Amino acid sequence: xxxxxxxxxxxxxxVSTAIFASHVWWLPVDVSAHGPAIDRQxxxxxxxxxxxxxxSQLALAVFAWRYADRKDGRRVKIFxxxxxxxxxxxxxxxxxxxxALTFVGSKVWAGIYQTPPDPNSLQVDVQSEQFxxxxxYPGADRTFGPVHPERIDEGSGNFFGLDPANDTxxxxxxxxxxxxxxxxxxxxxxxxxxxxxxxxYVPELRIQQDFVPGLTVPLHFTATQTGKFEIVCTQLCxxxxxxxxxxxxxxxxxxxxxxxxxRAAEQ
Amino acid sequence: MTETxxxxxxxxxxxxxxxxxFSLDHKVIGKQYLDLALVAVCTGMLLSWLMRFHLAxxxxxxxxxxxxxxxxxxxxxxxxxxxxxxxxxxxxxxxFFVLTTAPFAGFGNYFLPIQxxxxxxxxxxxxxxxxxxxxxxxLVLVSAFVVGxxxxxxxxxxxAPLSAVGKDAGPGQGVGQTLWAVSITLFCVAQLLGxxxxxxxxxxxxxxxxxxxxMPYATWAWFITSVIGLIAFAVLMPACILLILDRMAGTSFFxxxxxxxxxxxxxxxxxxxxxxxxxxxxxxxxEVYIAILPGFGIxxxxxxxxxxxxxxxxxxxxxxxxxxxxxxxxxWGHHMFLSGMNPFSATLFSVPTLVITIPATIVTLLWxxxxxxxxxxxxxxxxxxxxxxxxFVSGGISGFFLAQPSIDTYxxxxxxxxxxxxxxxxxxxxxxxxxxxxxxxxxxxxxxMNETLGKWHFWLTFIGxxxxxxxxxxxxxxxxxxxxxxxxxDYLKPMIPLHRFITIAALFTGAAQLIFLFNLVRTRLRxxxxxxxxxxxxxxxxxxTSPPPFDNFGGRPPVVHHGPNEYGATGAAGDYVMQxxxxxxxxx
Numbered sequence: 001x002x003x004x005x006x007x008x009x010x011x012x013x014x015v016s017t018a019i020f021a022s023h024v025w026w027l028p029v030d031v032s033a034h035g036p037a038i039d040r041q042x043x044x045x046x047x048x049x050x051x052x053x054x055x056s057q058l059a060l061a062v063f064a065w066r067y068a069d070r071k072d073g074r075r076v077k078i079f080x081x082x083x084x085x086x087x088x089x090x091x092x093x094x095x096x097x098x099x100a101l102t103f104v105g106s107k108v109w110a111g112i113y114q115t116p117p118d119p120n121s122l123q124v125d126v127q128s129e130q131f132x133x134x135x136x137y138p139g140a141d142r143t144f145g146p147v148h149p150e151r152i153d154e155g156s157g158n159f160f161g162l163d164p165a166n167d168t169x170x171x172x173x174x175x176x177x178x179x180x181x182x183x184x185x186x187x188x189x190x191x192x193x194x195x196x197x198x199x200x201y202v203p204e205l206r207i208q209q210d211f212v213p214g215l216t217v218p219l220h221f222t223a224t225q226t227g228k229f230e231i232v233c234t235q236l237c238x239x240x241x242x243x244x245x246x247x248x249x250x251x252x253x254x255x256x257x258x259x260x261x262x263r264a265a266e267q
Numbered sequence: 268m269t270e271t272x273x274x275x276x277x278x279x280x281x282x283x284x285x286x287x288x289f290s291l292d293h294k295v296i297g298k299q300y301l302d303l304a305l306v307a308v309c310t311g312m313l314l315s316w317l318m319r320f321h322l323a324x325x326x327x328x329x330x331x332x333x334x335x336x337x338x339x340x341x342x343x344x345x346x347x348x349x350x351x352x353x354x355x356x357x358x359x360x361x362x363f364f365v366l367t368t369a370p371f372a373g374f375g376n377y378f379l380p381i382q383x384x385x386x387x388x389x390x391x392x393x394x395x396x397x398x399x400x401x402x403x404x405x406l407v408l409v410s411a412f413v414v415g416x417x418x419x420x421x422x423x424x425x426x427a428p429l430s431a432v433g434k435d436a437g438p439g440q441g442v443g444q445t446l447w448a449v450s451i452t453l454f455c456v457a458q459l460l461g462x463x464x465x466x467x468x469x470x471x472x473x474x475x476x477x478x479x480x481x482m483p484y485a486t487w488a489w490f491i492t493s494v495i496g497l498i499a500f501a502v503l504m505p506a507c508i509l510l511i512l513d514r515m516a517g518t519s520f521f522x523x524x525x526x527x528x529x530x531x532x533x534x535x536x537x538x539x540x541x542x543x544x545x546x547x548x549x550x551x552x553x554e555v556y557i558a559i560l561p562g563f564g565i566x567x568x569x570x571x572x573x574x575x576x577x578x579x580x581x582x583x584x585x586x587x588x589x590x591x592x593x594x595x596x597x598x599w600g601h602h603m604f605l606s607g608m609n610p611f612s613a614t615l616f617s618v619p620t621l622v623i624t625i626p627a628t629i630v631t632l633l634w635x636x637x638x639x640x641x642x643x644x645x646x647x648x649x650x651x652x653x654x655x656x657x658x659f660v661s662g663g664i665s666g667f668f669l670a671q672p673s674i675d676t677y678x679x680x681x682x683x684x685x686x687x688x689x690x691x692x693x694x695x696x697x698x699x700x701x702x703x704x705x706x707x708x709x710x711x712x713x714x715x716m717n718e719t720l721g722k723w724h725f726w727l728t729f730i731g732x733x734x735x736x737x738x739x740x741x742x743x744x745x746x747x748x749x750x751x752x753x754x755x756x757d758y759l760k761p762m763i764p765l766h767r768f769i770t771i772a773a774l775f776t777g778a779a780q781l782i783f784l785f786n787l788v789r790t791r792l793r794x795x796x797x798x799x800x801x802x803x804x805x806x807x808x809x810x811x812t813s814p815p816p817f818d819n820f821g822g823r824p825p826v827v828h829h830g831p832n833e834y835g836a837t838g839a840a841g842d843y844v845m846q847x848x849x850x851x852x853x854x855x
Contacts, residue, residue: 001645001722008730009657016661016737025741025765027677028758042674049664056660059635064653069575069642076576076835077640083580086632094628098621101671106614108673113610130437130528149525150532161527195528196429196436197540199605199680203746203758206677212607213428213540214523230756234680234748236422238429238437239348242751 002068013057117220121188128198131240145170199235297377304369323770350752351420358423370561384474404453415442427521455504465493476827488564503550562699573649574641576835587626647721651702662690683743714794731776
């Protein structure tokens with residue numbers, strides 16, 4: 001029975017690891033400026049924890065194989081050094097790993113979430129609601145019109161609750177259902193929630209952030225490749241949660257300018 | 268340490284009702300908790316089957332389901348809202364009524380008093396009350412299936428404002444969500460009473476010679492878990508009451524102003540959704556340890572029995588359990604890295620989350636080190652102990668990823684998290700429950716469980732859970748979002764074959780549990796009679812009859828002369844010395 005356990009645990013450990021290593025199911029291509037740092041850290045964590053995983057499972061397998069009771073009258077043995085090697089190993093090795101991950105990781109995290117956005121960022125206001133995202137560009141005056149929740153009206157397409165009759169800055173705001181941005185230019189989003197909590201997640205951008213009702217949450221990034229990617233909601237928001245998505249379109253600066261002019265003309 | 272020379276504080280009951288239903292006997296109450304957990308786990312697993320089936324074959328009707336819920340599954344096909352309702356109920360039932368109820372309240376109630384040599388819990392009436400309140404909480408929760416618009420759909424975490432604004436937020440968010448909040452409030456009351464009872468019993472009712480250093484590891488774990496529970500449930504209970512007030516009394520603890528839901532400007536202002544998250548996770552993360560620490564204790568106690576040698580580093584083990592308990596209160600924010608709280612606090616919460624892996628690693632190494640040089644007896648409980656170590660390692664290691672905010676940025680809200688917590692607190696805790704059941708069944712029922720069936724159960728479950736939960740990590744890495752009732756997004760469609768594999772594995776693994784159920788029922792009805800100490804174990808429950816008499820020790824409280832760890836000796840009576848053996852029994 002011990003040998004069977006050893007074989008099964010070994011197979012489980014090796015097959016699981018092989019599938020991780022084969023990248024059959026793996027992260028999609030990264031299209032963000034901050035993404036390589038995240039991918040690198042994920043890979044470092046994958047290697048260290050992968051080694052820990054395989055070594056622990058194999059130790060379990062080897063001991064289960066070797067130390068079955070064979071009724072041969074042998075005496076049991078205590079692990080050499082008792083519990084001390086365990087404490088030292090865990091404290092020193094895992095401790096060092098914890099320190100390393102914290103130092104490296106904090107830097108990566110700070111680079112994304114704790115540094116202020118570039119002052120020349122493209123400003124986009126994002127409204128989330130059950131079960132859609134809407135994006136607002138400030139228009140020619142480069143200023144967003146103020147938001148009035150009581151004026152939000154789905155029927156007339158007033159998703160942000162704008163009041164162009166009284167707010168001059170709201171008149172040229174451009175509201176669209178897709179996030180369109182130029183490549184290699186910093187983008188700064190302001191996340192708003194109309195009703196309940198939602199989240200902004202683009203796997204290719206390696207970024208995720210909750211929309212919190214009552215707060216405006218800043219988020220900034222730079223896309224480094226053109227293309228069309230899915231924005232999905234990852235915060236449970238109700239029955240249509242699975243279907244809450246929008247598209248992120250990254251295009252060249254010229255195409256973006258052209259696109260923005262066309263949208264402005266439609267307003 | 269108090270000598271229990273006082274008479275039993277309640278007489279043996281007469282009549283069926285007082286003996287088996289409204290019993291004050293901790294053993295009956297322990298079995299009642301375990302039976303409740305059994306009903307709950309069957310319900311929870313059935314719900315997960317429905318969810319998994321729907322994820323793999325979303326268009327295929329499930330025969331008979333339309334009869335259970337004409338609205339939720341018209342024609343037998345699960346609607347998106349019914350999927351979320353099943354998910355919410357699955358999570359709530361499993362976390363509260365299985366993973367808390369069985370290993371802590373169930374086994375703890377039955378064995379903590381016996382292991383410390385007491386005749387009963389310190390407060391038998393409070394003990395009975397806490398069980399009946401737990402049962403009431405369960406009934407209130409499952410009543411949501413048949414009342415109003417059905418069960419809530421806001422998940423077991425019930426994030427506000429989705430959970431706080433009432434029926435405007437969607438089906439099930441009316442009566443169903445209120446029932447959820449009432450149920451959890453009641454559950455908290457029951458657990459607080461239970462925790463007080465456990466703590467008092469451990470501190471005040473230990474028999475002569477049962478110093479803290481001689482206390483069995485399972486009892487240590489239940490004791491530490493009680494302390495965690497006393498603080499954790501004391502936070503969740505008022506949080507749920509505030510949620511009920513927001514829903515019914517027009518307060519705004521968790522609801523900010525200016526929300527437009529279902530085209531209606533909500534009549535609230537000034538609340539904070541993050542406040543709910545903080546209160547919930549201040550309970551929620553310690554809850555993970557409430558679910559798993561009893562498993563730590565059970566494994567630490569059972570492993571030496573079948574390794575036939577002492578547990579490596581018992582004092583280190585206890586220190587680690589205490590360290591984990593302390594640290595468990597400093598890490599709740601890792602659930603909220605991306606919640607919109609100040610990003611500086613992410614680093615603050617990340618460090619203790621990573622540090623808590625150190626005591627957890629030490630404990631795991633102590634178990635593996637205990638197997639080294641052992642004379643392993645591969646009984647069913649021993650196999651579940653070894654399986655526990657394996658799945659705990661697998662689940663614990665993925666925690667390394669999620670503890671780092673920068674990696675959580677990618678993996679948060681994906682199946683990686685689902686795989687992680689199912690391994691580490693679901694499957695590992697279940698393996699602890701299985702190990703405990705096979706180990707203690709002879710004592711609880713006076714009958715031995717069938718070993719052949721037990722081993723089949725182990726092998727199918729062990730391989731099955733890896734087939735179910737390991738692939739979830741691959742899905743998460745590929746960006747597969749959790750809590751989706753269907754995968755319509757273009758990038759998610761390629762994952763569907765892997766989801767089908769998981770579903771098939773889940774159905775098979777679930778079916779394997781019928782072997783356990785059959786074995787358990789058969790054992791209780793007509794299993795072979797168990798001797799007093801079938802496993803040659805040391806702790807006090809094995810010094811008394813199987814099952815123990817009403818007052819546990821037949822009117823003669825045991826006197827303890829030894830620690831619980833005396834295995835691998837060459838004494839006159841075998842390779843172990845029982846805790847209640849005379850002092851001279853200690854071998855040279």
